[in-house]
Amino acid sequence: MQLNINGQSRNSNAGASTPLLWVLRDELNLTGTKFGCGIAACGACTVHVDGQAVRSCVVPASALVGQKITTIESLGSAEQLHPLQAAWIAEQVPQCGYCQSGMLMAAAALLAGNPNPSDADIDTAMTNLCRCGTYQRVRAAIHRAATALNKPAIKQGGVA
Ligand code: FES
Ligand code: FES
Structure with a gap:
């Protein structure tokens, strides 16, 4: 599947039920998003989906095809902090x-x-x-x- 992550089209071979968190961390090496609880309780894994805060440990990446995913890696840059x-x-x-x-x-x-x-x-x-x-x-x-x-x-x- 193709996912729109930080303004780029990224390919993922994850299974249909794989949470977005593991696609980000394990497949795409976007390790700024953290694993804490895995049950949507702590918020360490928060990303944006179409501008809304979403806990990526409980949302299958396959459900987000066509939506705009933003991670901490693109909130700002070293040169231009948010x-x-x-x-x-x-x-x-x-x-x-x-x-x-x-x-x-x-x-x-x-x-x-x-x-x-x-x-x-x-x-x-x-x-x-x-x-x-x-x-x-x-x-x-x-x-x-x-x-x-x-x-x-x-x-x-x-x-x-
Ligand atoms: S890892 Fe705790 S809410 Fe996702
Ligand atoms: S858990 Fe250490 S700064 Fe929040």
Whole structure:
């Protein structure tokens, strides 16, 4: 089957019931997406499917043919960080780091649908688990990124 992953058509020989997570990690070497629980409980495996946060450990890749899959590898780049990634650094969010790619993907989907989330909105949307307890910093970083994203762009010539 052909899958649309990070804007590219990628071939997979996975069986019909193979979860997307294993196609990403084992076939395509996109190892930024992590395995935690395998039962849609922790969020370590979160990716976007057509812009929505999806837990890739429980979704068969074969069900996603024709849909746009985005992984942490294309959220930003070293040269151009996504505002969430910049905020994550500024707020020193990661501890061990294991859950963080899933956290970032869940946060990116949240901000895409709600550019100015309240604490309650964040707590409702961010159901990812973190053994290191980074929840307060995750919340602060999402607010920081939302502020950055909502700032009007400075026009050429210096007048906002
Ligand atoms: S590994 Fe998918 S939700 Fe935990
Ligand atoms: S940073 Fe360690 S599990 Fe979240």
